Amino acid sequence: MSVRRALARWPLRLRLGTLGLAALALAAVAGPWFTADPNAIVDARAAALLPPGATRVVLLRRDGTTIACEAARRSGSEWIVTRAGREETLPAAEVVSAHARRFWLGTDTVGRDVLARLLAGARVSLGVGALALAVALVLGIGVGLLAGWSGGVADALLMRFVDALLAVPMLFLLLFLAAVFRPSLGVLVLILGLSSWMGVARLVRGQVLSLKEREFVLAARALGASGWRIAFRHLLPNALTPIAQDGALRLGDLILVEAALSYLGLGAQPPTASWGTMVAEGQEVLATTWWLTMLPTALVALTVIAAALAADGVQELGRGEV
Amino acid sequence: MSAQRSRLVAVLVLAVPLGLAACQQRTPAAPPAAGPGGAPRQGGQIVAATLADVSTLNEYQSSGEAGEAEVIDLLFPSLMVEQPDYQLHPPSFAPRLATSWAFSADNRDLTFHLRPDARWSDGEPITAEDVRFTFQVQKDPRVGSLGMEIKDFIRDVEVVDPHTVCFHFTRVYPYQLMDANDGHIVPEHAWGKIPRDRWRTADFEEVLVTGGPFRLASHTPQQTIVLQRDPTYWNAPKPYLDRLVFRVIPDMASQLAQLFAGDVDLVPSVAPQEADRVAADPSLRLIEYPSRLWGLVAWNNRRPLFADRRVRRALTLGINRKALVDTVFRGHAKLATGPILSSMWAFDRSLPQLPYDQPQAAALLAEAGWRRNADGVLERDGKRFAFDLLYPAANTLRREMAILIQADLARLGIRVRPVQVEFTSLISRSETGEFDAILWAWEEATKIDLTSTWSTPSPTQGSNNFIGYSNPEVDRLIAVAREEPDYTRAKVLLDRIQELIVADQPVTFLYEANRLVAVSRHLGGADINAAGVFFNVDDWYWKP
Numbered sequence: 001m002s003v004r005r006a007l008a009r010w011p012l013r014l015r016l017g018t019l020g021l022a023a024l025a026l027a028a029v030a031g032p033w034f035t036a037d038p039n040a041i042v043d044a045r046a047a048a049l050l051p052p053g054a055t056r057v058v059l060l061r062r063d064g065t066t067i068a069c070e071a072a073r074r075s076g077s078e079w080i081v082t083r084a085g086r087e088e089t090l091p092a093a094e095v096v097s098a099h100a101r102r103f104w105l106g107t108d109t110v111g112r113d114v115l116a117r118l119l120a121g122a123r124v125s126l127g128v129g130a131l132a133l134a135v136a137l138v139l140g141i142g143v144g145l146l147a148g149w150s151g152g153v154a155d156a157l158l159m160r161f162v163d164a165l166l167a168v169p170m171l172f173l174l175l176f177l178a179a180v181f182r183p184s185l186g187v188l189v190l191i192l193g194l195s196s197w198m199g200v201a202r203l204v205r206g207q208v209l210s211l212k213e214r215e216f217v218l219a220a221r222a223l224g225a226s227g228w229r230i231a232f233r234h235l236l237p238n239a240l241t242p243i244a245q246d247g248a249l250r251l252g253d254l255i256l257v258e259a260a261l262s263y264l265g266l267g268a269q270p271p272t273a274s275w276g277t278m279v280a281e282g283q284e285v286l287a288t289t290w291w292l293t294m295l296p297t298a299l300v301a302l303t304v305i306a307a308a309l310a311a312d313g314v315q316e317l318g319r320g321e322v
Numbered sequence: 323m324s325a326q327r328s329r330l331v332a333v334l335v336l337a338v339p340l341g342l343a344a345c346q347q348r349t350p351a352a353p354p355a356a357g358p359g360g361a362p363r364q365g366g367q368i369v370a371a372t373l374a375d376v377s378t379l380n381e382y383q384s385s386g387e388a389g390e391a392e393v394i395d396l397l398f399p400s401l402m403v404e405q406p407d408y409q410l411h412p413p414s415f416a417p418r419l420a421t422s423w424a425f426s427a428d429n430r431d432l433t434f435h436l437r438p439d440a441r442w443s444d445g446e447p448i449t450a451e452d453v454r455f456t457f458q459v460q461k462d463p464r465v466g467s468l469g470m471e472i473k474d475f476i477r478d479v480e481v482v483d484p485h486t487v488c489f490h491f492t493r494v495y496p497y498q499l500m501d502a503n504d505g506h507i508v509p510e511h512a513w514g515k516i517p518r519d520r521w522r523t524a525d526f527e528e529v530l531v532t533g534g535p536f537r538l539a540s541h542t543p544q545q546t547i548v549l550q551r552d553p554t555y556w557n558a559p560k561p562y563l564d565r566l567v568f569r570v571i572p573d574m575a576s577q578l579a580q581l582f583a584g585d586v587d588l589v590p591s592v593a594p595q596e597a598d599r600v601a602a603d604p605s606l607r608l609i610e611y612p613s614r615l616w617g618l619v620a621w622n623n624r625r626p627l628f629a630d631r632r633v634r635r636a637l638t639l640g641i642n643r644k645a646l647v648d649t650v651f652r653g654h655a656k657l658a659t660g661p662i663l664s665s666m667w668a669f670d671r672s673l674p675q676l677p678y679d680q681p682q683a684a685a686l687l688a689e690a691g692w693r694r695n696a697d698g699v700l701e702r703d704g705k706r707f708a709f710d711l712l713y714p715a716a717n718t719l720r721r722e723m724a725i726l727i728q729a730d731l732a733r734l735g736i737r738v739r740p741v742q743v744e745f746t747s748l749i750s751r752s753e754t755g756e757f758d759a760i761l762w763a764w765e766e767a768t769k770i771d772l773t774s775t776w777s778t779p780s781p782t783q784g785s786n787n788f789i790g791y792s793n794p795e796v797d798r799l800i801a802v803a804r805e806e807p808d809y810t811r812a813k814v815l816l817d818r819i820q821e822l823i824v825a826d827q828p829v830t831f832l833y834e835a836n837r838l839v840a841v842s843r844h845l846g847g848a849d850i851n852a853a854g855v856f857f858n859v860d861d862w863y864w865k866p
Contacts, residue, residue, distance in 0.1 A: 041729050044642075044649040063680060064733055109595075110649060110722050179744065265715050265742040270725050284718040285595050286575075 014313020017248070020306030024299075028126045031119030038120035039271040040112065043068035046084040047103075047111035049289050054103050057081070060096045068111070072098055106291050108281060117273040118295055124274040126303070128189055128267075129255040133247060135193025136254075140200020141243070145231050147201065148208025159205065162198045170195055174261060188267050192254050203246055207239035241318035248311035252304035259300050275300050362847055366864025367565035370588040370855075371577040375544050375570045380513075380526040381506050382459050382467035392590075392856055393547060393568060397532040398506035399448060401434055402499075406852035408768045411667050412809050415499060419448060419507060423499075429807075432489040432502055433482070441554040442509050443537045450487040454479045455510035457489075464518045472504045496807050497769050509533065535561040535860055544570055562847070562863035578840070581606065587845050590855050592838040594654040594719075600840045609850045612665040613837035614766040616658050617720075619711070619727070619830040620752075621759050624790035627709060628758070632686045634827040638676050640683035640734045646726045647833045650719050654838060658831035660820045661776055665834070665852075667809070668770050670817040673824055683734055692735075700735040708737035709758035712751070715742045720761045723832070752788045762829075770816065772800045776823060791828035 007015070032038070047056055047068035056068040059079065067090075069081035079090040079098070105114040147158040174191060181187045211217055212235070220230050255275075261267040262276025270277070275296035282292025374389035381394050402415035402423070420434040440448040457479040459465050460472075475495065480488045489502045512531040516524050530538055535557065536549035547568040551561055569586060571577045574593055580586040582603065592600055592608070601608045621628040621637065628634055647655050662669045692700040692707055700707035711727065713720040724740035731738050743751065751757050764775070764786075777800050778792040779785035796819055803815035824831075839850050847861040 039729075041726065044645050044726055048649055109718075110725055183741075270721065270740045271728060281718065281721070284593065287578075287596070288599060 009317070011313045011316040013309045014317060017306045017308070017310025017313055020302065021310060024122060024303055024306065025126060027119060028122035032116070032123060035116035035119055036113055038112065038116040038273050040066070042066050042101075042107065042111045042113065043083075044111045047107050048109055049285065049292075050103050050107040050111075051289075052104060052106040052114075052291055054106060055100055056103070057098060058101045059090070059098045062094050062096055068101075105295060106289070108278075108292055109285060114278075114291065114295065117278060118275075118299065121273040121275045121278055121296060122299065124185065124268050124272060125255055125258055125262075125276070125300070128185060128192065128258045128274075129251055129303075131189045132192035132196070132254045132258070133251050135189065136197040136200055136250065137243070137247060139193070139197035141204050141236070143197070143201040144204025145208060145235065148205035149212065149227065149231060149235070155205070158201075162201050165195075166198050171257075171260070174257065175264070175266065179266065183266050183269055185268060185272075188258065188261065192257060196250060196254060199250070200243070200246060203242055204239060207242060208235050211235050211238055241314060245311045245314040245318070248307045248314060252307035252311075255300060255303050255307075259296075362562050362861070362863040363865075364559065364562055364863075365564045366562075366844075367567055368563055368587045368845055368862065368864060369567045369569055369585065370590065371571045371580065371586045372547075372568045372590070373570075373572055373574070373577075376541070376547060378526060379530060379538070380508065380521075382465050382508070383521060383524075383526065384468065386468050389568075389570075392854065393549070394506060395534070395854070396536045396549060396566065396856060396859060397534045397538065398508065399440065399533045400503060400506050401436075401453070402503045403857075404500070404503070404768065404853055406857070408667055408852075409665050412496065412770070413500070413768050415503060425498075429494045429498070430491045432491065432498060434487050434489075434502075436485040436487065437556055438485050439556045440533065441556070442512070443532045443552055443554060444512070445554065446509070446511050446531075447484070448507065448509075448533050449484045450481040451484070452507050452510045453487045454481050455514055456505060456507045459508065459518075459521070460505055462518050462521075465521045467505075469504055472501050476502065494807055495805060496809060496812065497771075500769055507533065536566055539565070546570065557860055560860040562861070563859075566859070581840055581842065584842065587842040588855070589840040592840050594651045594836075594838065597652065597654055597838050600838075605843050607841050607843065607845075609839040609841065610654065610836050611850075611852055612656075612663075613835050614663060614665070614768070614852075615763055615835045615837075616663060616766065617723075617761065617763040617832045617835065618658070619759055619832060620757075620762040620789045621829060622755065622757055622789055623792070623828055624755060625758060627707070630690050631826050632690045633692075634830075635676070636683040636686040636690070636734070637731070637736075638827050638830040639679045639686070640736075641727055641730045641830060642678045643830070643832055644678065646723055649726065650722045651833060651835065655833040655835045658834045660824045660831060661772060662770065662816065662820055663766055663834055666766075666768075666770065668813055668816045670820045672817075673820055676824070676827070680734060687734065694735050698735055699737055706737065707735065708739070710739050710741045711759045711761065712741050712743045712748060712757055713761040714748050715744050717742075723761055755788070755790065763835075771804050772816075772819060773804060776800060776819075776828075789828055791826070793822060793826055796822050796826075 042058060043066060050056070056070065057072040058066050058068050059072060059081070060066050067081070067083065069083040072079055072081040074092060077092050079092055079095055081088050081090060103113055103115070105118065108114055108117065143158055143162070147155040174195060177191045181191070217230060217234055220234055258267055258274070259276030259279065262274045263280045265280065268274035268277050278296040279293050282289065286293050372389045376390035376393050378384055378390060379394060379397060381398065384390055384394070399419040401418060401420040403418045405414045405416055407414055419436055419440055421437050423432060423434045425432050434453070436448070436450060436453070442448055457473065457476070460467055460470065475492050476489055477492050478490045480490065482488055491498055509531040512529055513526070516529070527538070527541065532538065532552070535552060535555050537552045539548040539550035541547050549566040549568070551564050555561070571580060571586070574591070577586065577589045578592065578596055578600070581589050597608060600606050619637070621634055623629060644657055647657050656664070657675065658664070659673050659675050660670070687700060691702045693702070695701040695706070711724050713724050721740070721742065728738040728740055748760065752760060774784070774786045776787060776791060777785070777797050779787045779790065799815050799819045799822070803812050803819065806812040806815065839855055841848060841850070844865050846863045846865040847858070849858045849861070851857055
């Protein structure tokens, strides 16, 4: 079956969802190559809170700093610039270069490019979400297979452990862990992954329990296949649809939780941009500069919707096959 | 209300200036304007927003953390009213419960003459007995009131006759009048019956007897405090207002939303980034004046990284503080210079402001032995110049400052990691010394005493000098200056202290914030200034 035929069998939701996720991932990977340094403060005073589409002349100075001005002209040994409505002069020797720059999505409270930060933030938010999902899947599938396949005491112990973890209010646990450990992206991935594998484990165990009594598994056992072989050749492939569906939904959740933790200051640390920290940084000026909070919020929402569509589509696909 | 106490409570103000505030150019107390329909009228109510409910209405039970200070000042009398004139000289006082006062020839006895017509809300007269009772409460260790040590040099309060009271001091010093005035007078006939060892826990709202322009009409916890005009108040027909309502609105954005909606008439503290929006609204008035809140980067002087004064100076020189203050406060703060606010009489106007000068900073760092390594990061003896800059969680202004400082110092080859820390844990880390640097703020008192913040911390006395700054010459001068009764002579000493501290740069002085108060057009006659938002509440009236 060719890829094209396989794709044609995909339900619309799955196509839309995957397309959305792929586009976001592409923007996250490639975007930062095309934009300026997301952490560079262009001009804290004269380039703060510019609206989307604003253009400024940016002068690069000898010491590596930049200043933004509404207009700039060179007159002899001086630059005459209009900065925040006032004329100032600057010795020409101090200026390395001057160019006009458009801030497509405006600037934030300290004069950083919002577009560059959104794309850099996509890397952080999607990356943390995807890595945390990987941690959760590895742990969840491992524990689920082990519990479902071995049964008996091991199953009971593992599942009671899962139940116990699920009984802990997750946000409080996350807040506690994030407060104990020094916040960093690695810690964030681990915390998110380690706190969300339990659902996967339950799901996989349930699948294994129903599959292991099926004829093809019994046949494989009768033929003397090893436990590993049965697990990875027979059980997992048949449980793939629910796992994929669960994973897609979980990705959306993880990105939301990452945004929440970063919003509370326990995730990405300044000056690193993440969608959650961008919302937090913009909320004080929400009334006048909507784009600072609305754009990252919209991206989080888009990601979650795309993931949910993909999950729905996977389920539909699964139903079609049965 | 006296502002001495605020100094004792280390205020790390959360988002914007809160608490008492200060003034540089005080507008003269405008007599209520008699414009078109503008004569002060009797009646009406004003609704003021407040961030926190009152936790008690007994000042001597208060921990100073909740929102009661201003309500208490409206309900209880003080002997005098501190005036917002501290930019010229130590603050002067105007009569309130006391109509006049005089020192004895040796300055050790201070006699107050009380108004004979002052009454408590239950009709009993306010007398010299109440003043003495209040003093006993203030000194009682079982009560343990917050400003107890303010009364350290008052030996005794003597009732001369029902309307004359005499304070006996154990020594002569510059702030005798201020210390005698500190704290509001409480009713002996009502509260004297409550055993002193029950004062910390008793519910004083149940036995509330007040003696101010207003009395308490109702209090719905976490919602409203309704004050009603007190008909027995001596300054009749004032206050003009029938009611003054405090509405508890715990976040500033909601306070402003209710102000714009017309549900609230007064927001006591507006964030600088909202100032333009308030000023643009024709139905609102924005009042701005220098507060006594100032911000700094506290370097841990005990740590080897910041022990060298050249390094601390380099850090200050390397931060573009002017740009930082202009950006973060949008023009509603000014650059701080030294340990005394520029709005105070003792400020040394010839004090040099350290410039923003990265080359000089780099030179000082090189002199102190720091060299750039292959990554461009400063290094000395194999250790990189990297540190954590702590700031209180959820404080957006401080976060912006941290980001700007990080960017400025990165160009010198210094790695700054901004770390936000939950408020109480930040306080405890400052006390235990577990920090490199903190973005800190102090609310300054109108009494100038540099001992607590800048003298070498002594193991026996409480100190606000958590950074561990120590300069024997500064210690000596501070001890002399605080005993000097003549303020012009004290000023000479204080000038020298300021020079020494600025030269040492134990902290990087960042900003002196303005206070922004927003009021609706319904509020008339208000003179809101550095002595407090409710400074002339007697003259406030409601405009339709």
